[in-house]
Amino acid sequence: MKTFQYTIQDKVGIHARPAGLLAKLAKGFAGTKITITKGEKSVEVTKLMMLMGLGVKCGDTVTFTAEGPDEDAAAEAVMKFMSENL
Amino acid sequence: MKKFCGKGVYGAIAIGRVSVFSRQGTNITQQKAEDPEQELKRLAAAKALASAQLAEIYEKACSEVGEENAQIFEIHMMMLEDEDHSERIETLIRTEQATAEYAVLTAGNEFSEMFASMDDDYMQARAADVKDISNRLISCLTGSSETGDAGSDMHILCADDLAPSETVSLDKSLVVAFVTAFGSSNSHTAILARNMDIPAVIGAGEEFLSAVKDGDMLIVDGHTGDLILDPDTETEQFYRARQEEDYCRAKSLSELKGRPNITKDGREIRIYANIGGPDGVDAALENDAGGIGLFRSEFLYLERSDCPTEEQQFDAYKDVLTRMEGRQVIIRTLDIGADKQIDYFGLKHEDNPALGLRAVRLSLTRPELFRTQLRALYRASVYGQLGIMFPMITSVSEVEKCLAACEEVKRELSAEGIAYSDSVEIGIMVETPAAAVISDLLAQIVDFFSIGTNDLTQYTLACDRQDPALEAFADPHHEAVLRLIELTAKNAHAHDTWVGICGELAADTSLTQTFLRMGIDELSVSAPFILPLREAVRSSTAY
Numbered sequence: 357m358k359t360f361q362y363t364i365q366d367k368v369g370i371h372a373r374p375a376g377l378l379a380k381l382a383k384g385f386a387g388t389k390i391t392i393t394k395g396e397k398s399v400e401v402t403k404l405m406m407l408m409g410l411g412v413k414c415g416d417t418v419t420f421t422a423e424g425p426d427e428d429a430a431a432e433a434v435m436k437f438m439s440e441n442l
Numbered sequence: 443m444k445k446f447c448g449k450g451v452y453g454a455i456a457i458g459r460v461s462v463f464s465r466q467g468t469n470i471t472q473q474k475a476e477d478p479e480q481e482l483k484r485l486a487a488a489k490a491l492a493s494a495q496l497a498e499i500y501e502k503a504c505s506e507v508g509e510e511n512a513q514i515f516e517i518h519m520m521m522l523e524d525e526d527h528s529e530r531i532e533t534l535i536r537t538e539q540a541t542a543e544y545a546v547l548t549a550g551n552e553f554s555e556m557f558a559s560m561d562d563d564y565m566q567a568r569a570a571d572v573k574d575i576s577n578r579l580i581s582c583l584t585g586s587s588e589t590g591d592a593g594s595d596m597h598i599l600c601a602d603d604l605a606p607s608e609t610v611s612l613d614k615s616l617v618v619a620f621v622t623a624f625g626s627s628n629s630h631t632a633i634l635a636r637n638m639d640i641p642a643v644i645g646a647g648e649e650f651l652s653a654v655k656d657g658d659m660l661i662v663d664g665h666t667g668d669l670i671l672d673p674d675t676e677t678e679q680f681y682r683a684r685q686e687e688d689y690c691r692a693k694s695l696s697e698l699k700g701r702p703n704i705t706k707d708g709r710e711i712r713i714y715a716n717i718g719g720p721d722g723v724d725a726a727l728e729n730d731a732g733g734i735g736l737f738r739s740e741f742l743y744l745e746r747s748d749c750p751t752e753e754q755q756f757d758a759y760k761d762v763l764t765r766m767e768g769r770q771v772i773i774r775t776l777d778i779g780a781d782k783q784i785d786y787f788g789l790k791h792e793d794n795p796a797l798g799l800r801a802v803r804l805s806l807t808r809p810e811l812f813r814t815q816l817r818a819l820y821r822a823s824v825y826g827q828l829g830i831m832f833p834m835i836t837s838v839s840e841v842e843k844c845l846a847a848c849e850e851v852k853r854e855l856s857a858e859g860i861a862y863s864d865s866v867e868i869g870i871m872v873e874t875p876a877a878a879v880i881s882d883l884l885a886q887i888v889d890f891f892s893i894g895t896n897d898l899t900q901y902t903l904a905c906d907r908q909d910p911a912l913e914a915f916a917d918p919h920h921e922a923v924l925r926l927i928e929l930t931a932k933n934a935h936a937h938d939t940w941v942g943i944c945g946e947l948a949a950d951t952s953l954t955q956t957f958l959r960m961g962i963d964e965l966s967v968s969a970p971f972i973l974p975l976r977e978a979v980r981s982s983t984a985y
Binding site: 367368369371372373376379380402403404405406408409411413 | 513514516517520521523524525526527553556557560561562564565568571572753
């Protein structure tokens with residue numbers, strides 16, 4: 357299992373478009389479960405509406421975990437996406 | 443072939459297929475479905491159709507408004523595929539024997555409530571996206587999926603009447619004409635049609651609405667109000683020729699682009715455009731507007747579950763000011779109430795909303811709301827030539843309170859080190875008889891007047907502008923209205939205040955000569971009227 361933390365820099369937080377792109381990215385790693393945790397709530401990144409429903413705002417620190425056969429590559433791709441977009 | 447007649451509110455001819463606007467969700471009831479498997483199959487087919495429609499709209503939007511603005515449809519496609527949302531719909535069908543329509547409606551309501559209850563303006567606004575998807579799915583499940591996809595082709599929209607919030611959410615790029623069974627020529631649909639430069643016929647009657655169905659061939663003549671359902675070949679050819687004539691006229695008008703608005707005897711006036719939001723700027727520029735004479739900021743507040751934030755407003759104002767490249771942009775502060783209602787304001791019911799807590803009265807009773815808007819306006823002021831205008835003014839003290847609020851916002855911004863322009867002009871709408879009568883006093887404390895003839899007519903003649911039965915009495919050419927306009931212009935000029943007209947009357951070319959002689963400095967009209975008005979000015983004399 358790979359885990360890393362990220363603090364959101366984007367002023368609108370995880371809004372619709374990046375959430376959509378992130379969900380799409382996560383779906384590319386079939387068989388690997390990628391979750392995002394904010395406070396006590398965790399959701400799978402592939403679930404767009406739940407991901408948006410998490411309400412991640414600018415300045416929030418979230419934890420990502422990737423678990424499965426592609427966990428290394430998945431965690432790296434998510435980290436890259438976050439730093440480039442959020 | 444069958445003929446109907448309504449009132450044409452914008453002159454042009456459209457020939458096309460009908461799409462009947464129905465308020466989805468209102469007639470869906472919780473009835474048990476016979477066969478859940480059958481419902482799931484219908485759902486899958488509807489999803490495929492909805493997805494194809496969205497893909498097509500996305501493509502179209504990309505080429506029309508750019509990829510940035512089209513992205514919302516891509517998000518809609520992804521939301522449509524969302525696992526939790528899909529699972530919830532399927533569960534409702536399987537375990538509660540819901541019909542596909544009811545399951546989509548219920549799941550959509552649950553998810554949109556989740557967004558609506560979040561403590562974040564941006565996410566709250568996503569509730570509308572979820573509802574949008576549910577509505578699309580439901581319309582794919584019901585009528586329109588059988589008669590082809592009227593929802594994704596160019597069509598003539600027929601409805602009983604349309605509320606402002608409904609027109610905001612319409613995919614306007616697909617509508618070639620509006621026909622409503624009810625409504626008056628001052629209704630929002632009529633104004634929208636003028637802004638969009640497409641024909642509209644209103645008051646076509648209930649009989650018309652019950653005769654048309656999705657996919658019917660219809661001719662709409664916005665000049666005469668004639669509606670021809672299922673025309674024969676000869677009739678269609680006649681109207682196609684008329685359409686061609688209109689086209690030639692438009693071409694000769696476009697030759698006026700770049701020419702000054704100057705009378706034969708040398709008086710030049712300004713012709714500006716009325717817009718409802720940033721998406722009106724293109725049409726304004728396309729028609730060679732000298733500026734924006736009326737930006738109805740209330741449209742930023744519609745179709746949401748909460749007020750737009752300072753940041754969201756700032757972005758919209760900045761966008762308009764930037765794209766107008768130094769031309770004047772007059773933004774009217776929130777004018778809510780009367781015919782435009784917003785649920786989240788929680789306003790109590792009024793028996794007579796036109797005489798109620800609306801426009802500047804609302805701004806003055808909710809200082810926070812007002813302050814947010816003024817902050818956004820002043821912050822945006824550095825991007826162009828801004829004018830701020832207050833609606834529904836009736837007294838000097840109201841204006842003084844507005845000016846004090848502006849000063850306070852400027853002090854705040856200075857203290858925070860945020861820049862704003864020193865050359866913002868402040869003006870008021872003259873749309874109550876009270877304001878016209880005391881225009882000598884008001885002219886001393888503002889930079890400009892803009893006469894709102896729709897409300898001025900309504901209040902002067904005591905005629906509800908929403909009521910079609912009163913149309914015969916609500917004569918905007920009434921001597922009383924014209925005298926108030928003349929008085930306002932005279933008082934304005936005595937105090938170095940400029941005066942414009944931004945109501946529908948500004949576009950009435952039978953009055954252009956009269957207005958020029960009164961000394962009106964500016965006329966602000968819907969974009970398609972700019973060039974016809976320029977033509978009228980150029981053939982008038984002012985003295």
